[in-house]
Amino acid sequence: MEQTGKMIVYNLFPLLAGRFVEWEKHFKRAAQMGFNWIFVNPIQRPGRSGSLYSVADYFSFNPLLIEQQSKNPPHEQARNAVETARKMGLNMMVDLVINHCAVDSALIKQHPEWFLWETSRRVANPFCYDQDKKVVWRDLAKFDHKNTRDKEGLYQYFMKVVTYLMELGFAGFRCDAAYQVPGSFWRRLIGEAKAIRPDVLFFAETLGCTAEQTRKTASAGFDFIFNSSKWWDLSGHWLMAQYDLTREMSPSISFPESHDTTRLCQELHGNVSGLKQRYLFSACFSSGVMMPIGFEFGFRKKPHVVKTRPSDWERTEVDLIPFITQVNRIKETYRVFQEEVPTEILHNGNPNVLIMWKASTTTREEALLILNKNIHNKEHFYVESLQEFVQAGAPLVDVSPEYPLDFISTPFSYDLRPGQGILLVTARDEVFED
DSSP states (O other), X not given: OXXXXXXXXXXXXXXXXXXXXXXXXXXXXXXXXXXXXXEEOOOEEEOTTOOTTSEEEEEEEOGGGXXXXXXXXXXHHHHHHHHHHHHTTOXXXXXXXXSEEETTOTHHHHOGGGBOBSSSXXXXXXXXXXXXXXXXXXXXXXXXXXXXXXXXXXXXXXXXXXXXXXXXXXXXXXXXXXXXXXXXHHHHHHHHHHHHOTTOEEEEOOTTOOHHHHHHHHTTTOSEXXXXXXXXXXXXXXXXXXXXXXXXXXXXXXXXXXXXXXXHHHHTTTOHHHHHHHHHHHHHHSSEEEXXXXXXXXXXXXXXXXXXXXXXXXXXXXXXXXXXXXXXXXXXXXXXXXXXXXEEEEOOSOTTEEEEEEEOSSSSEEEEEEEEOOSSSOEEEEESOGGXXXXXXXXXXXXXXXXXXXXXXXXXXXXXXXXXXXXXXXXXXXXXXO
């Protein structure tokens, strides 16, 4: 599996960030924290529902993002924002929504053959099941990628969309509901996009899929997938089982929360130790990590794809910027945290302490994460020797984002603070060929 570089992603939610001309301050903060990618949700003009994911016109922009008084046309405002990010060392990816469009999009009248129809007069709405309850998005119309009689026309339309966004400077695409679009479509689109811009990256949104569905989607040429570590209870077997099935197929991105989930700070009732614990785990678990805007300040209000506005910016007493900066610096420094590598959860005498071992296959690096699962109380951790958990004979070095130890004792005895993680790295001996 080819590695595609460091992936430390800051999700800028456009309705919270405001107009294109106002994004610079958020770029600056993200860059200072060590992020190297910005993911922005859909920026195109939505239909009458106003939802970011109900795109009415793929070649115009959401009026809420446009500075009406500017002499620059909307596409130049968008291009300038992307260029501003690039100058700060930030690549930008944008949501690519091609499974559906707005139910009031002009495309439905212009190209009815591109859509799935429930009746001759009623276009089909996409849906999903949430705990056996059918959820239908009435503001969306589903494209018929599989059976349309004009597959070439539909394909060429979206190839133009991708080309247009690349011309604006976008270097990546987070492909919404990627698993609902045929792999043959993605394989051709990704291949032709990379022929135009070889460094462009495609990210498959596969949340809710089985491991086999994820593998099938990833095999269409995606550079990254998003994993489900956010929902792990730090104990169950399922996450590692999924990881083992997919890690050799495609690198993955972890996140402590997303624009689709309840804010973690709200879930944890403001527990800062828990916020730190989950970000550290997310950053160490897989090759990429993503964090949504506001996590660094302990925001509690979930972003809304219709209603959120810049006035929803929260004033809090939480400031995780120093911690996140240090975690990102660690991820940027060590290859073992940038790759999908052999990973195991190891047993120890305290069930409230997680030990995760990782070993790079492209370098000699190994790492141990010793994490207090308990975000409310201290937990004691004792082991005769930490060296028994690694293959390397070299000493372990503490690179933890907080409270690093100058000396690793044997035996090792330590009282972990609530949610605290100890991060240790070492290197295996170099093997020389005869």
